[in-house]
Structures are given as structure tokens and as C-alpha cells.
Amino acid sequence: MPSMEEIIAARVEATADRIVETLSDLVAFPSIVKSNPRDAGPGERDCQLYLQKRLEALGFSTDLWDPDGPALYEKYKGRAGANKGRTFEGRPNLGGVLKGTGGGRSIMLTGHIDVVPPGAASHWTTDPFQPVLKDGFLHGRGTVDMKGGVACMLMALEILKELDIPLSGDVVFTTVVDEEIGGMGSLAMVDRGFHADAGIMTEPTANKIAPLCHGILWGRIIIDGIGGHAELTPNAWYSSGPVDAVQLCRQILDGIDILNRRWMFDPKKNHPLMDLPNQIIVTQMSAGEHPSSMAGRGEIIIDAQYLPSEHDEFKLGGNVKREIEEHIANVCQADPYLRQHPARVEWILDADCAEIPSDNPFVGVFQQAVKQANLSPVLSGFGAHSDIGLPTGLGNTPTVNFGPGDPAQAHQPNERVSVRDLVDCTKAIAIAVQKWCR
Template sequence: MTDQDARIIAAVEGATDRIVTTLADLIRFPSIVMTDPTQAGPGERQCQEYLKERLERIGFTTDLWDPDGPALLAAYRGRPGAHPGRTFEGRPNLAGTLRGQGGGRSLLLTGHVDVVPPGPPEHWHTDPFEPAVGNGAVQGRGAVDMKGGLACMLMAIEVLRELDIPLRGDVVWGTVVDEEIGGMGALALADRGIRADAGILAEPTGNAIAPICHGILWARVILDGIGGHAELKPNSWDATGPVDAIGLCRQMLDGFDILNRRWLFDPRKAHPLMELPCQIIPTQIKAGEHPASMAGRAEIVIDVQYLPSEKDEFGLGGHVKREVEAHIAAVCQADPYLRQHPARVEWILDADCAEVPADHAFVAAMQDATLRAGLPPRLIGMGAHTDMGLPNGLGRTPTVNFGPGDMALAHQPNERVPVDDLVACTRAIALTIAQWCA
């Protein structure tokens, strides 16, 4: 360990209370992503303004702007991150640059400020937007996903500035909105020309380095039965009905189970860093019109994972869409009624993915920095989707996921991140910046 490393580590340890306070400050902004993407969350702008002020205090030049959703859609329709119906009034992105002395490599620190709604208040032990600190952890909505990571990145830069650590390369900041409903904020950041020689996206990874994430597809599978009295004997199985759409739903769910079992042994669906092969996950079911009537219609919403190696010519999941559609058609062919009245598939979302090679120079630099920070230099796959595809693609910035906390706690009530994780992450990011940008 060098003298500089020791100074950085000691300074981060001494800033533990400030790291916790910074995260608590961020949690207090209820930066909830709204189901209606034309509506601003109640704390999205205020959270970005707080970060803007903190960055400017340590020498960043900043850019806070409301992206133009329709213009982005027109420019990138059919490409990663381009989703219809987005407007960004009151939902700003924030970019910033801390200029280095020149002649060094630049580093992008990026993440999202939006959080999912907290859900029923009775599921929480505390107010989700009033951070609770105790038992060695910070609790509140966004503590894990991903304001803990934002606090670590911000504090890592502040510590380096206070120590007057010389940096030749620029440190670039980019915090976005819209991640939790598709990632158009990240598209706006890349379109703005925000890029660097490498990047860290501080999503929760348990302080492991995740150079790959899944892409995801959301689809609505619609099954039309024929409504009728639930307590009477049906006339027939066919169009004279009634035909129970909930029964059809069971058949379709069985069909997804069959495809999932097949994918468990399909090498195209697996990656050595991923814990599990890609799967189809039913996440929502809607069916029925009346307690005494057979359901005339059922809808199943599915979440389908795909790997960077499966991307189509547009960098999206077109190949996997067609694979899923073909399987749904085959399930329908096996049933006489569905053969005549096949399921309809409506694709809702295609969120892209990316991979930085494990032997990339920045991955090696991060592994070295995490080791010096007292962490195992582990590489893992990010089972969930993150925004890393857009900086890697349009932004031309090789970006990895690295952040504090257990991703399994994301979106849960009583979301919490250990203070030790926050401090260790801040150490590792500070050492990475000092090494990479030198």
C-alpha cells in the first residue's frame, strides 16, 4: 500500500458519519418514478438540485436540464432507451465535469436518482422517506437502489478533493431519471455527449464488480375466453362456450415453465458470471369480470431476460421476442380452442444490456483498487437490468456496475444498506479514481 492509498483510506474512514448523512439527505427526497411517464416524481428535481450544489462546491461545472422526450424518440426510435410517451418537465438529468490537469484518463460516475414507490405504509417499520440509522445500517426507500451508491461516489470525490490528490484526467458525473421505467434518462445523458474513458454505475452489487447485466423484455400476453355463468355446466369447449380464460392462463403458465426448463440447459441462455440462465418470469396476472362469471379474458405480464450475446442488429432483444412468440404460438397449437383463438402478445418494453470484457484494462484497474480497499476483487453478473447498456453503447464508455448493498433488497419494504458496505465502497471508488485518472 502506498502512502497515498493510506491517506485516502484513513480519510474515508474518518468521513463515515458524512457518508451516512449524505445518504440520509438523498433518501429524504421522495424521487419516486411515476407510472405515468409524463408526470414528475415529487422529489426528482430537488434531489438533482441537491447533488448539483454539492458538486459545484468541490469544483464541478454542472449542467441540469429537462430532456426532450419527443425529440429523443424521433432521433432514436427503435433503438435502446427510446420509449414513447416520455416527457421530462420537472424530471431533470444532471451532468458535471471536474477538470483534471490534463494528459490523464477520464472516469464517468453515473447512476439514477429515481426510486420505485414504497408500497403500503404498513409494510414499513419506519417512514420510507425519513431515513433510519441503526443496527449498523441505513434504512429508507432508495438506500440500496441506488442512493447508497450515489452517496459513495459523491463522498469519494469530496475526500480526494480535500486531500488535494492530483488528477490528470477528468471526473465526469451523470445522474439520471427514468431508470426504473426503461432508461430514457440514460439515453438523454449519452445523447448530450456525456462520456469518458471508463465508467462506474453504482448499482448495488455487494461491492463486487459486475461487468455484465441482463437485458429485459416486458410483454402482455392476452388470452380471450368466453364469459359465462361460473356455476353452470359449459355447453362445449369451443366457441359456443363459455371458455374460462383463467384455465387458458394456467396452460400458458405451464408453457412458460416448459420453456424455462429448456433454457436451463441452453448454452445461449447462460453466462459464466450469471448465477442462473435467462428465464421468463410472470410478474402480473389480471383476469375475471365478476365473482359468479367465468373469466372472459386474462392477461399475463412477463419479464423476459436476455444476454448481450443475443442482441439483434439494433442492440435490442428482437431475436428473443421472436423466440418467445414462436413458443406461445406452439402452446396455442396444442389446445383446440387456442388454435382457433390464439393468444396475442403486446410488447411493452425492451431495455438493453451490455458487457465489458473481463480482461478490459478498466476491469483490471477496478479489481486492483478493490483489493487495495480491503475487498475481494470479485467479478459477478448483474441478474437485474441496469442502465449500463447506454453509456457502453451510444456513450462509448466502457462502464461496469459497482455499488454497496444487497440487490435482493431493492424495491422491498424496509430497504437498507450496511454502513460498512457504504464505507468500503467509498474506499474502493476513491482509490479507483486516484489510480485511473492519474
């Protein structure tokens, strides 16, 4: 007599084509998030309407709403996910609840449906929003980050419904927008009241349970030089200039390298579940005004990581901000011009992080489920940022990352996920829901 887990696994295997079809449907919605939210097209809304229809067919009560960005910002100013200037007109969040028979533990399955822009079409071998199945992989923007995970969590619930497996606990399903640009969609979801006894966020982890993610800081380092003719003999900097901001940027970049080397060996910057220490990554640079003029100004954009153990009093990265600011100030002390005209740091974003203890009851149950899905139960860290801090900290829903696909594929051209990963992820989620909510 096969076990319940074996019955679920066999049904998922038999449903592989439907999982791929569901993900293909989701990828076909160009739900691109924009820096200016008012530029957004209908893709986010259309995708959410599609998911709402699928949930209601399963018996979920649903809530589709456009969050009030300005009101959320005022309510949570200074807290994780509260980003000024974000608006949501025509860009709804979706939540749904399937009531259990009573007395069981509840679970929330959550993800985001917004995707980053695909970039230059010439970098793609397929149309980013016309999914193509080839050699066991589905290609398209969002297949990994993270519509693959959303498809798996939806299909897991549909399969449990088809097998008529009773669940005592409630199942909560949420999909949000705006994750790729700061997480205010997840803030709105938690503020709306969606929560459970445990949660799975289906960010891509190569089907490894990741109860930990990095926090991230986006910062702008501004370096003021003095512009002047690039081809003529300069005056001394302390008279009328020029002072080359490009050269000053090099000194700041060298200083960032020094701090990164220090962090490599700092126990506070390392975690046993993380492959790499915290890093400060330079992601953008700009300097100069004219081909024959020395740069009068430079900007360096950084992406800095931090761990939950480094949280400030607001569960954010204030301590690490101060650490970086002090280091940049010390770098400036080594240069006579920067000593008098120091670089300054403006912070753009602080996205929080979380860690679920390995002895949390849900972690143990989920490890059993992934093992029964023939996956490794070994815990891993999620090196990028994810939104698990918001449901975990603000929503009191301890949430782990677990989803299909190689996370290195995220944001890349020719993004793709294997059908094998999709099937295995769906198995693990379906078994976990059945075990946790029974």
C-alpha cells in the first residue's frame, strides 16, 4: 500500500506537462516592474487576475487590491519595505485563503509576480515573454525569478485538491508586486493581515531549504571634484582646480576593496549557511561632463549585504550603514583634497533580512518533505535578498525560501528553469502542506 507521500509524488510526476503549461501562462504576462511605477503596463494586473481565477476554482476566498503606497510609507516610515514614491494604481496584490476543516496548523505560500526588464533583445535567443520548452528547460523572463516557484505552489495545491486530501489547517496563498524594487508589495500584504503558522517563499534556491537571506543596502557615494580643461596644466587643487573626480573615485574604489578584504575574515560578516561573506558590490558608476573636461563630480552606486545578526533596533541595516560611512570617511582622510571635501553617502534602499532557527518545527517538517521528494534536506543560505523578513518579522509567520531553478539565472538573458526542478519543487511543497496542515 503506497504512502500518502508516494501517492502525491506519483500524481505530481504525472502532471509535469500541466506544471510547465501553468508556468508558460505566467511568463507570457509581461509583468515588468518599473522604477517609475506609473509607467507600468497591465502585465502585473493581468497576471494576478489569472491567478485569482485559478485560486477561486479551488475554493479560495480571494482579495485583489491596489495598495495605498503613500499611506503605507507614512505608517511604516523607517521600517523595512517602506519605500517613498511607490504607487500601485493598476498594480494589485493578490491574497487568498482556503479554510481547513479546523484544528490544524496553517501555512502561507507566497511569491512575487513582478519581473525585471529583459534588457537588450539581441542578448536573448528567444522572445523573453514567449516561453519556449527546449531540451528539458522552459526559457523566458521570470521562469526562475520567480514565476517558476509561483507555478509550483499553485500546482501543489491543485494536486492536493484533485487527490481530495483533507487539510485541517488553513492554506494562505499570496502573490505580490514591487518585490524587485524594494519589497513594498510584501509590506502591503503583511499589513493587509495575511499570515500563518509557517510560510514558504518560492524564490529560486535550486530546491534547497534556505531559512536565511541577506539584507541589502543600496547606496550612492558622491565625490565632488573641480572641473577644468583636461589637456592643460592644472593649478594646485587648493587654488582654482581642476581636481579629477575620476581619480578620486579610484581612491574610493580602492577603499571599498580594502573593506571587502576585511569582511572576508570578520566572523560577523560570515555565516555557516552562506557560501560567501558579506560584500560591497559596485553596481553602477558615473563621472564627467565632457570629453575634454576633467570630471567635476562622480557617483558610485553600491549594493552592500548584511546578516540578521547585524540588525539595528529597527531590524534593518543601520549598523552597517554607519560602518560603511565611517570607512569612507577614513579613506578620505588619506587624501589632502578629500580631507577637506569628503565623499558623502546617500542611502537609497534598506531591504531587511531574516533567519529562521534550524530547530523551528516547520523547518523539521519541511526537511522531511523534501527528503520524501528525493531532494536534499540540508539547509542552505539564500545569498541574495528576499522578502522573508517581512512575513517573518512583521507578520509573525516564520518563512523559509524554497523554489526551483538556479538562482544565478535570475535577471539574466536567456533565463531558464528545468522541468525536473519544477516537478521536484511541486512535490516537496505538496507533501509539506499535507504534512504540516493535516
